[in-house]
Amino acid sequence: MKFKLKIILYWLKIIFGPKFKNIESVAAFQSKQLEKFANKTLIRSPYYAKFFALNKFQWENVPQISKKEFMESFDGINTQGLTLEEAMEVALNAEHSRDFKSEINGITVGLSTGTSGKRGIFLVSLEERAQWVSLVMTRVIxxxxxxxxxxxxxxxxxxxxxxxxxxxxxxxxxxxxxxxxxxxxxxxxxxxxxxxxxxxxxxxxxxxxxxxxxxxxxxxxxxxxxxxxxxxxxxxxxxxxxxxxxxxxQCTEGFLGASCKFGTMHLNEDFIQFEKEWIDDNKFYPIITDFTRQTQPVVKYKLNDVLKIKERECDCGSKLLAIEKIIGRDDDVLIINNIKVYPDLLARKIALKTDSFQKYSIIQVSANKLCIEIDCAEDYRIEIEHVFKSTIADFLSELGIENVEYGFQKQQNQIVGNKTRKIKRLHYEN
Ligand SMILES: [Zn+2]
Missing domain, CATH: 3.40.50.980 (Rossmann fold)
Structure with a gap:
């Protein structure tokens, strides 16, 4: 009951929440919320508490982080004193047993592979879940x-x-x-x-x-x-x-936006600040700070997605930033023997078996051949290639796919700015 009450309270808060007249009022709201967030939450995070000076949080000194640093500094970032090791153990156990009851002290522990294919751990409290549900209820369902x-x-x-x-x-x-x-x-x-x-x-x-x-x-x-x-x-x-x-x-890092009744994607700028690393006039990499998180703060976190801004204001009247298109989360589905192999399922199987790589790509180059490129330490290459091959073969065999050929290559240098696609299909049936 307590949980449902929380949901209703958050729901009312969103419904009767700020109505933005223009972009400036969104920015003003965010700056107030960011200050509250620093004083209430970041002060309890050992990683971020050190950025307070003279009782003021020094935003300009806070480094931008990616998933890699976010995981490396997991122990210091979360406000609950949890270590990555204990959280990972709980998450992996839940995944293997598929009973999904992964909690430590009332905090939900989740495992994600995300677009990079690397393991990530996310923590969510009851309070944050209630907030998520109410936001989904107002913005989506x-x-x-x-x-x-x-x-x-x-x-x-x-x-x-x-x-x-x-x-x-x-x-x-x-x-x-x-x-x-x-x-x-x-x-x-x-x-x-x-x-x-x-x-x-x-x-x-x-x-x-x-x-x-x-x-x-x-x-x-x-x-x-x-x-x-x-x-x-x-x-x-x-x-x-x-x-x-x-x-x-929606991604591990948060509920970032939803399309309105006019079909336009609006970012949840009333919960998250989106700083922009511009690529050209209308495309950017978002650097997000979620000022509603309390357990595992997400601060100046750079996402791999490329967002293209909508030129024209949306007819729904919302002042929350309108996005034309999300580019770069575009994993293709492999098709072998007419059976579909979903990239996120395959990526997840690999993530459960190994994390000893920087990045990888799996490319279907013909009807039954996969070309695999792994960026990893040379000393372990043979071992890791073996793990990849057996994991993929086992997964394909579960789907009823046999006799697949595997080719291994060292990871090619990627063009800077281009996102590495982990799984794609270059072979098309006539
Ligand atoms: Zn709209």
Whole structure:
């Protein structure tokens, strides 16, 4: 009950929260919130507390960080005195047993692979979960009074974060995408959701199943998250289900934005400050500071995504920054023997087995050949290549794919500014 009460309180806070008249009022709100955040949260983080001088937080001295430093300084950054080692152990155990009850002292511990393919650990408190749920309720899912909404959520791994959305307003069912598609479709058909939420590569399969009359569902809302939604896929899914897709920009580092009723992605600037490292006139790398986090502060954190600003103001009237397109989270799906291999599933299998690499890419160069490039220490190369090969082969074999050829190469130097795509397909059937 305490948790639901918290959700309602946060919900009211968002609904009756600041209404921004212009961009300047957004900036003024942020600067006030950042000061509060420093005094309330950063002071409790050993890593950030040292940036206080004369009782004032010295923002200009705080270094920009990436996922690598964020994980390396995990012990000092979090406000709970947790070590990376203990958090990682809890997260890996939960992942292997698939019971997903990964908590330490009431703090949810989650494992992510993200776009870089490297392991990340995130910590979320009950308070932060309540806030996340209320934000999702206002920005993404619209609760309907007097009618309970059934939500079908397709995820690669459940976590307490997502399960917490179950309440009087929603019934929530989690579909484990590690299961065979046929099984998932029959479960989905039996469930008959009002709301369907999944990554686009799975949404496409669901839409196809609907088109082939293998299933018959009538969702009133479809939510796409975790990967880039290509325009042609979007149009195809919307045409089949005759409903508009809500796009969610969510990653381990936070809930960053969602599309409005006009289909424009707006950044959650009332929760997160987005500093911009400009690439050209309208594209930038976001450097985020989330002033609502309390357990694991995210401060001046550079994301790999490239965001393209929308030139024209959105018709919905929101002053929160409108984004035309998210570029660079564009992992392709491999297709071997007509079976789809989802990049995030494969990346996750690899992340569970090894972390001894800087980066890697897996490229499908022909119908049944994968070319693998790993950037790692030369002393361990043979061993790591072996781990990659056996992990991929095991995973493919689970999907019913055998006789795949593997080629290994040293990682080529990437063009600066270009994001390294970890998994892609260069082979197309005629
Ligand atoms: Zn809008």
């Amino acid at each position: 619209k609760p309907k009074l007097f009618k309970k909404q059934k939500v079908a959520f397709f995820l690669r791994a459940n976590s307490n974060l997502y399960a917490s959305i179950s309440s009087g307003l929603f019934e929530f069912k989690y579909f484990d995408i590690f299961k065979p598609m046929v099984e998932l479709m029959s479960e989905l058909n039996a469930y008959q959701p009002h709301i369907l939420a999944s990554q686009p590569s799975i949404l496409i399969d669901i839409a196809k199943a609907q088109k082939m009359n293998e299933i018959n569902i009538q969702p009133i809302q479809i939510i796409s998250f975790a990967e880039v939604l290509h325009l042609n896929d979007k149009e195809c899914i919307e045409a089949i289900f005759k409903t508009q897709i809500t796009e969610v920009y």
